[in-house]
Amino acid sequence: MNSEDLEKGRNILFVISSPSGGGKTTLTRKLVERIPWVIHSTSYTTRPPSEGEIDGMDYYFISDHQFEKMAKAGEMLEWAVIYGHMYGTAKKSIEELQAKGYDIILTIDTQGAAQLRASGLEAVFVFLMPPSAKILAERLHKRKRDTEEMIQRRLEFSCHEYRQIYHYDYIVINDSFEKALEALAAIIAAERCKRDRMLSLIENKWREIIAGDRSIHNQS
Numbered sequence: 001m002n003s004e005d006l007e008k009g010r011n012i013l014f015v016i017s018s019p020s021g022g023g024k025t026t027l028t029r030k031l032v033e034r035i036p037w038v039i040h041s042t043s044y045t046t047r048p049p050s051e052g053e054i055d056g057m058d059y060y061f062i063s064d065h066q067f068e069k070m071a072k073a074g075e076m077l078e079w080a081v082i083y084g085h086m087y088g089t090a091k092k093s094i095e096e097l098q099a100k101g102y103d104i105i106l107t108i109d110t111q112g113a114a115q116l117r118a119s120g121l122e123a124v125f126v127f128l129m130p131p132s133a134k135i136l137a138e139r140l141h142k143r144k145r146d147t148e149e150m151i152q153r154r155l156e157f158s159c160h161e162y163r164q165i166y167h168y169d170y171i172v173i174n175d176s177f178e179k180a181l182e183a184l185a186a187i188i189a190a191e192r193c194k195r196d197r198m199l200s201l202i203e204n205k206w207r208e209i210i211a212g213d214r215s216i217h218n219q220s
């Protein structure tokens with residue numbers, strides 16, 4: 001078994017939610033760069049692209065009609081209406097990435113996460129918390145992406161999102177980028193080392209050990 005075999009093939013779904021401005025997009029980008037065999041699933045949305053966003057990378061930008069068609073056909077693993085636009089994860093995207101052996105990060109809102117939990121799908125749920133409501137407001141103003149009205153809507157909605165933290169497996173406070181990155185990387189590493197996931201990966205070697213086959217000590 002080479003080291004690549006030990007990195008891939010667990011097919012863990014990591015669901016990261018946070019209020020807008022919570023930092024999940026930038027942190028996820030870094031995690032994907034840093035950890036082999038972890039990838040971000042690109043969502044579908046009906047919202048128009050913001051400046052600099054690339055279709056197929058940041059989102060698949062599609063029309064209301066296309067989205068409704070996909071949702072109606074049962075092609076979405078989860079979806080939600082957020083600030084008047086539809087956002088969703090396609091089943092096909094997840095299946096394709098899992099078939100390649102990736103662990104997958106979904107950065108989705110609390111409504112989508114609740115749907116996944118209710119469906120009984122096995123996933124690791126992480127809530128990324130801004131250090132304070134004041135700092136979240138500052139971050140939303142600083143990124144200069146939204147109108148003042150939109151920022152106020154996002155802040156209002158964040159109060160509803162905080163109430164969902166009780167349903168998450170992990171809570172990470174994003175007071176410093178580096179610390180939050182380390183915490184998320186540690187969660188991923190720990191989840192990858194869970195006994196059942198390891199056993200299914202090393203099953204063959206494990207059997208040889210149980211059988212007392214001493215020749216394993218001569219293998220590289």
Ligand code: 5GP
Nearest residue numbers: 020043079080082087088089107108109112
């Ligand atoms: P934004 O428009 O700022 O990119 O995203 C708005 C919200 O939609 C964020 O909370 C983001 O996590 C969420 N979101 C992005 N993709 C999905 C998705 O596929 N499903 C759900 N439920 N939420 C999503």
